[in-house]
Amino acid sequence: MVSAILPLTLALPLLGAAAIGFGGLALPALRRQGTFLGGLATALVLAAFALFAAAFLSYEKPLYFAFAADWLLVGEVPVPFRFQVDTLSLLMALIITGIGGLIHLYSIGYMKEDPGAWRYFAFLNLFVFAMLVLVLADSLPVLFLGWEGVGVCSYFLIGFWFAEEANARAAQKAFLMNRIGDLGLLAGMIWLFAERGSFDMATLRSGVYPADMAAGVGLLLFFAATGKSAQIPLYTWLPDAMAGPTPVSALIHAATMVTAGVYLLARMDFLYNTAPEVLGVVGGIAVATALLAGLIALAQYDIKKVLAYSTVSQLGFMFAAIGAGAYAVAIFHVFTHAFFKALLFLGSGSVIHATGTQDLRQMGGLRKAMPITGLTFWIGTLAIAGIPPLAGFFSKDEILAAVFARGAAGQTLYYLYWISLLATAFLTALYMGRLTWLAFEGSYRGSTPPHESPAVMTIPLLLLAAGSVVAGLAGLPALLGPSWIRERWLASSVDEKPLPSLSHATEGLLMGLSVALAVGGLALAGYLFGRRGLAAEADLARRLGRLHTALQHALQVDRLYERVFVQPYFVLADFFRTLFGSWVGRGAATLVGQALLRVGEGLARLQAGYVPVYLVYLVGAGLLLVIWLRYL
Amino acid sequence: MAPELLYAVLTLSGGLFSLGLLGLLLRRNLLLAFLAIELLLNAANLNFLAFSRYHNEPTGAVFVLFGICLAAVEAVIGLGLVVRVFRAEKDLGFAKLSNLRW
Amino acid sequence: MGTGKDMAFLGYVCGVLTLLGLAVGGLLALVGGALAVTLRDPIYALLGLIQAMIGLAAVYFTLGAEYIGAVQIIVYAGAILVTFLFVVMLINLTAAEVSPLPRGLPLLGALLLSGGWMLTLSLLLQSILDLPSSHQVVEPEAGEVPYLYGTLPPVGKALFTAYAFPFELLSVTLLVGLVGAALLAKKPSSYGA
Numbered sequence: 001m002v003s004a005i006l007p008l009t010l011a012l013p014l015l016g017a018a019a020i021g022f023g024g025l026a027l028p029a030l031r032r033q034g035t036f037l038g039g040l041a042t043a044l045v046l047a048a049f050a051l052f053a054a055a056f057l058s059y060e061k062p063l064y065f066a067f068a069a070d071w072l073l074v075g076e077v078p079v080p081f082r083f084q085v086d087t088l089s090l091l092m093a094l095i096i097t098g099i100g101g102l103i104h105l106y107s108i109g110y111m112k113e114d115p116g117a118w119r120y121f122a123f124l125n126l127f128v129f130a131m132l133v134l135v136l137a138d139s140l141p142v143l144f145l146g147w148e149g150v151g152v153c154s155y156f157l158i159g160f161w162f163a164e165e166a167n168a169r170a171a172q173k174a175f176l177m178n179r180i181g182d183l184g185l186l187a188g189m190i191w192l193f194a195e196r197g198s199f200d201m202a203t204l205r206s207g208v209y210p211a212d213m214a215a216g217v218g219l220l221l222f223f224a225a226t227g228k229s230a231q232i233p234l235y236t237w238l239p240d241a242m243a244g245p246t247p248v249s250a251l252i253h254a255a256t257m258v259t260a261g262v263y264l265l266a267r268m269d270f271l272y273n274t275a276p277e278v279l280g281v282v283g284g285i286a287v288a289t290a291l292l293a294g295l296i297a298l299a300q301y302d303i304k305k306v307l308a309y310s311t312v313s314q315l316g317f318m319f320a321a322i323g324a325g326a327y328a329v330a331i332f333h334v335f336t337h338a339f340f341k342a343l344l345f346l347g348s349g350s351v352i353h354a355t356g357t358q359d360l361r362q363m364g365g366l367r368k369a370m371p372i373t374g375l376t377f378w379i380g381t382l383a384i385a386g387i388p389p390l391a392g393f394f395s396k397d398e399i400l401a402a403v404f405a406r407g408a409a410g411q412t413l414y415y416l417y418w419i420s421l422l423a424t425a426f427l428t429a430l431y432m433g434r435l436t437w438l439a440f441e442g443s444y445r446g447s448t449p450p451h452e453s454p455a456v457m458t459i460p461l462l463l464l465a466a467g468s469v470v471a472g473l474a475g476l477p478a479l480l481g482p483s484w485i486r487e488r489w490l491a492s493s494v495d496e497k498p499l500p501s502l503s504h505a506t507e508g509l510l511m512g513l514s515v516a517l518a519v520g521g522l523a524l525a526g527y528l529f530g531r532r533g534l535a536a537e538a539d540l541a542r543r544l545g546r547l548h549t550a551l552q553h554a555l556q557v558d559r560l561y562e563r564v565f566v567q568p569y570f571v572l573a574d575f576f577r578t579l580f581g582s583w584v585g586r587g588a589a590t591l592v593g594q595a596l597l598r599v600g601e602g603l604a605r606l607q608a609g610y611v612p613v614y615l616v617y618l619v620g621a622g623l624l625l626v627i628w629l630r631y632l
Numbered sequence: 633m634a635p636e637l638l639y640a641v642l643t644l645s646g647g648l649f650s651l652g653l654l655g656l657l658l659r660r661n662l663l664l665a666f667l668a669i670e671l672l673l674n675a676a677n678l679n680f681l682a683f684s685r686y687h688n689e690p691t692g693a694v695f696v697l698f699g700i701c702l703a704a705v706e707a708v709i710g711l712g713l714v715v716r717v718f719r720a721e722k723d724l725g726f727a728k729l730s731n732l733r734w
Numbered sequence: 735m736g737t738g739k740d741m742a743f744l745g746y747v748c749g750v751l752t753l754l755g756l757a758v759g760g761l762l763a764l765v766g767g768a769l770a771v772t773l774r775d776p777i778y779a780l781l782g783l784i785q786a787m788i789g790l791a792a793v794y795f796t797l798g799a800e801y802i803g804a805v806q807i808i809v810y811a812g813a814i815l816v817t818f819l820f821v822v823m824l825i826n827l828t829a830a831e832v833s834p835l836p837r838g839l840p841l842l843g844a845l846l847l848s849g850g851w852m853l854t855l856s857l858l859l860q861s862i863l864d865l866p867s868s869h870q871v872v873e874p875e876a877g878e879v880p881y882l883y884g885t886l887p888p889v890g891k892a893l894f895t896a897y898a899f900p901f902e903l904l905s906v907t908l909l910v911g912l913v914g915a916a917l918l919a920k921k922p923s924s925y926g927a
Binding site for chain 2: 753787892
């Protein structure tokens with residue numbers, strides 16, 4: 001019964017996007033009904049959520065649905081529009097439509113004054129559609145379709161206020177850096193096809209691959225994931241992507257799209273289980289990204305930039321779990337992170353909505369003026385910092401435990417990763433504490449008096465806060481009981497690389513350590529920023545000196561990329577423009593053009609304009625016809 | 633009808649057709665070119681009739697009738713055009729009618 | 735009814751007469767056509783064409799198509815060519831008033847034509863040489879009334895049975911031609927531009 005209505009989950013958001021987009025294009029009068037269009041978009045996404053919830057409640061075995069026509073024919077192999085609802089994709093779909101629905105709801109309030117709201121909701125619905133295609137796809141080309149689709153929607157939404165050049169540039173940057181990664185996905189997909197002769201998930205999964213090939217494809221796919229999920233070396237687009245409306249940052253650049261890379265790697269777990277050395281690479285890059293982003297987040301003044309780097313850092317945590325072979329743990333962190341990071345972004349959106357600025361130095365004491373936002377933001381901060389029993393604690397603890405266990409299994413490199421992750425966990429608590437104290441405590445430093453946001457925005461905040469509190473219970477650590485999400489739910493679709501189980505004592509110790517670090521980070525933040533506010537910031541900047549400046553400018557990575565990749569590219573382009581444009585191009589073009597001109601002039605002479613001349617042609621052609629029919 | 637006779641008639645028709653083509657190609661005068669076209673049509677009619685006779689079948693004769701009617705229509709339209717051209721150009725040479733050029 | 739010998743003689747006479755009719759009519763038509771395409775004066779050229787039409791009518795009669803021959807004389811020689819004559823007189827054209835053709839064109843046309851002629855003749859010759867094997871001659875059975883194809887009854891029957899619809903379409907075409915000619919011949923000033 002459920003499988004019959006599942007195609008609707010894809011149809012509804014697509015329909016919404018088409019109706020709102022084309023409706024707005026065709027009927028300018030409709031564009032003014034932003035609230036109505038937003039309500040429509042929200043209703044469609046929540047309807048899709050309800051369908052997925054029904055599928056979740058009645059879940060027994062993977063369901064498949066397909067559209068009547070195939071998409072492609074690769075040689076003899078058809079690529080159908082086939083979709084798979086298994087435990088992994090269903091969980092992702094629930095996150096996408098559930099959190100996405102709340103963010104849609106929030107957007108109604110956030111975009112109320114914007115004349116382009118119709119465009120916004122059309123793209124947002126289209127994004128939900130593309131993201132669902134990505135996670136539900138049963139074959140790699142269809143997944144790639146969704147992968148590109150979310151990239152395009154991300155591009156449109158980052159550049160939503162395209163009248164400002166910086167926004168348009170940020171959108172371009174995000175799109176181009178994603179394209180670099182996409183090359184990896186394409187190449188990996190083709191390699192897999194060449195080896196296995198199929199794109200089908202089940203067929204690919206059942207294959208046995210040589211270790212070299214699995215490692216190669218694994219690295220290519222991980223490269224794709226670094227683009228989409230903002231890891232070193234392709235992470236620099238994500239902070240710039242904050243140019244888009246804040247709910248977009250919440251939905252696309254925190255909760256869903258950027259986790260597509262984690263999803264892809266978890267989906268392709270069989271490759272990584274075959275090639276464990278690639279897991280070491282993934283883990284290394286992940287912990288480096290997490291630490292680097294955590295450090296940069298510490299020195300940012302833009303509230304959204306802090307959250308963006310925090311997202312990069314948390315994505316690093318997820319990839320660290322992948323690197324430990326604990327794919328389900330990574331997905332668990334995707335799940336909890338979606339709640340508290342969406343909450344934090346929406347909270348920051350509420351603040352930006354109220355104060356009209358994104359600069360932390362212009363805020364302060366907002367909890368009094370905006371009690372609901374303040375309260376929920378605090379919950380989000382505690383959750384991401386890893387204070388038990390909030391959601392972040394459970395997933396982060398699982399990741400740390402998994403990485404530690406991998407180290408305990410003899411791969412000593414993972415101890416280094418573990419220490420690095422501990423440091424990052426401490427930093428997470430520190431920068432989030434700094435952010436929250438600077439923005440919500442102390443006294444107000446801005447000019448426009450802040451006000452609490454309307455209910456349409458605070459209700460999603462409250463719901464997400466509730467989720468941030470309880471979501472962690474889905475994956476209890478072994479000490480407290482069986483992890484439902486790992487052992488009951490995801491076990492059927494994800495094969496985790498077996499980990500040695502830690503003794504309860506070790507586990508308890510690890511848990512205590514991570515809690516201590518979280519509390520310590522928050523306490524330090526409270527000591528520094530809670531007591532002295534912005535003055536502590538100035539003090540810190542003075543003490544750290546050039547390090548602080550460097551961190552504030554994100555270690556100049558952008559400038560490095562500019563120098564190393566972009567400038568040489570321009571030089572090369574200039575060279576080829578001179579070579580081909582001026583010499584070869586102009587020469588060849590002149591030659592061809594002149595030749596064609598001459599031929600044309602000659603042929604034009606045939607068209608004399610005199611009727612008798614045409615008669616001669618007619619008779620000649622008739623003669624040729626006779627000769628042809630009779631003799632040839 | 634003996635085939636030899638058929639070929640004699642066809643040769644006659646071919647001769648008339650060639651004369652018509654010659655006139656069409658060589659005449660400088662629109663009106664006289666039209667005369668040549670009449671000759672072409674008649675050559676075609678003769679062909680129809682020859683085969684009609686050869687197969688002892690009235691279809692060819694019917695088509696000759698159609699051909700004559702169409703020739704009448706063609707002549708009347710063509711002559712109308714000739715009159716128009718002459719009024720506009722005061723000249724009936726093909727050379728003047730070169731607006732078809734690019 | 736005579737004896738078989740009489741019939742053979744009659745057939746021979748008929749054959750000679752047919753050949754004679756064809757020769758005379760064909761010669762008339764060819765000479766008339768040649769005059770029509772060579773004479774400079776439009777009136778003379780037109781008269782040449784009328785001669786060709788009459789010659790053709792004679793050929794039609796010889797071939798047994800009396801009805802078509804009559805139509806040829808009445809409609810072609812009578813109506814169409816007289817319309818030409820009217821136009822020639824209406825616009826009072828002399829040969830000198832015609833601007834010349836581009837050079838080289840007549841030569842090219844003549845070359846093409848002679849080539850075409852030779853080709854056609856060679857084809858005809860080849861066909862005649864191939865005759866016995868390639869063609870099944872349809873001769874009327876003994877006792878049947880021969881060669882009625884071109885007389886009025888079979889033509890009329892075909893016209894009003896098998897070809898009734900094209901026949902009606904033809905009348906529409908004539909109507910269109912009539913209206914078109916009237917429109918073309920009107921003074922240009924009477925319909926704008």
